[in-house]
Amino acid sequence: MHAVARLVPPGRVTSYGAIARYPGPHRGLRPDGCQPRRHHAAPRGMRVADDAVTDFERLFWNPATELP
Numbered sequence: 001m002h003a004v005a006r007l008v009p010p011g012r013v014t015s016y017g018a019i020a021r022y023p024g025p026h027r028g029l030r031p032d033g034c035q036p037r038r039h040h041a042a043p044r045g046m047r048v049a050d051d052a053v054t055d056f057e058r059l060f061w062n063p064a065t066e067l068p
Contacts, residue, residue: 012061013053022063
């Protein structure tokens with residue numbers, strides 16, 4: 001999981017579910033894609049409202065389509 005998470009480009013976002021669905025071993029991730037630790041600081045310039053990234057669809061990075 002961490003190896004895939006480190007590949008997220010600056011200014012982009014992904015979800016634990018998207019990482020969980022990417023092929024390969026993912027230790028520490030539940031099968032439903034949830035991770036117990038949820039609160040992280042938003043990168044500079046990224047807006048968060050009501051615990052959700054605004055403009056998520058535009059910023060979303062999907063490892064299944066972006067990685068080989």
